[in-house]
């Protein structure tokens with residue numbers, strides 16, 4: 325998981341910019357927070373260096389939740405009208421390359437042929453590489469962000485080390501969403517975390533303008549990877565932890581600071597949150613069977629649709645907690661006779677929530 329990065333000092337960058345080598349000082353303003361301009365005509369290599377060596381000709385397929393699975397050879401793709409895309413590249417390792425010009429095909433065009441089904445919510449890209457590298461996006465982002473299949477770079481074929489003969493480009497996301505050597509595109513109803521997102525704790529949303537680099541913004545990449553591997557969050561400060569959809573079964577998070585954490589759709593069976601600060605944390609759709617929140621601060625936490633069977637909710641504060649959404653047909657949290665809470669804390673809750681909890685005991 326070694327990433328190469330080129331970092332030049334801000335002063336050197338300003339020198340280069342003002343000596344007119346590329347662009348103008350305006351470019352400094354074009355950089356998202358925490359990024360540095362890589363310099364004129366530079367493009368570092370990051371991650372895997374080469375595709376899998378195979379004699380099979382290049383092709384691209386779209387499958388999964390589609391009406392018409394499709395497959396194209398490289399020649400067929402190159403025979404389609406090639407359009408140009410100029411974009412800024414922002415690598416999570418803090419270098420940015422501005423105004424890179426590519427040619428290729430907008431991905432929406434290829435997706436139209438495959439006829440995505442109504443339950444297709446996510447798109448996953450898989451590389452022809454030794455580790456079948458992958459990444460994913462919400463399907464809506466393909467049109468919104470102008471996602472591209474790139475086949476050329478600055479008038480030439482896309483260099484092999486940079487993903488040639490074809491790669492995905494996702495403007496306005498960190499470059500780890502731009503998969504090199506794409507061979508397979510799969511439409512999914514539920515998201516599946518990609519390689520860096522799963523292994524290194526890279527943020528699954530990856531918006532460089534919001535600095536969504538890692539699932540916990542105050543940790544380094546190594547710390548994040550260790551954290552996920554160990555599932556030991558005890559006593560750690562992880563404000564805004566972006567863990568949506570993760571398998572965190574058996575998590576130890578006693579006394580952790582997890583305000584605003586996103587635990588939606590997580591496996592959190594038997595997780596221990598004793599004494600943790602979970603104010604405004606989101607648990608919608610997560611599996612919390614057997615989890616313990618003993619003396620945790622749950623102010624404003626959202627448990628709508630969570631599975632709380634056997635969970636211990638004798639928390640410090642339930643002020644503003646939701647177990648059921650405001651809509652008349654909303655799915656409430658699932659509870660059973662083993663779910664424990666303090667009835668004295670009902671006064672922390674609004675009437676709709678109290679009514680819901682009472683129904684669980686009748």
Ligand SMILES: Nc1nc2c(c(=O)[nH]1)N[C@H]1C(S)=C(S)[C@@H](COP(=O)(O)O)O[C@H]1N2
Pocket residue numbers: 367368369370371372415416451453457485486487499500501502503504505520
């Ligand atoms: N197949 C594949 N695609 C990948 C990666 C990888 O390791 N393998 N790394 C990602 C990361 S982290 C970055 S920053 C960019 C780097 O692309 P580049 O080497 O062309 O600069 O590719 C992305 N796509």
Ligand SMILES: [Mo]
Pocket residue numbers: 327370415416417499500
């Ligand atoms: Mo990256």
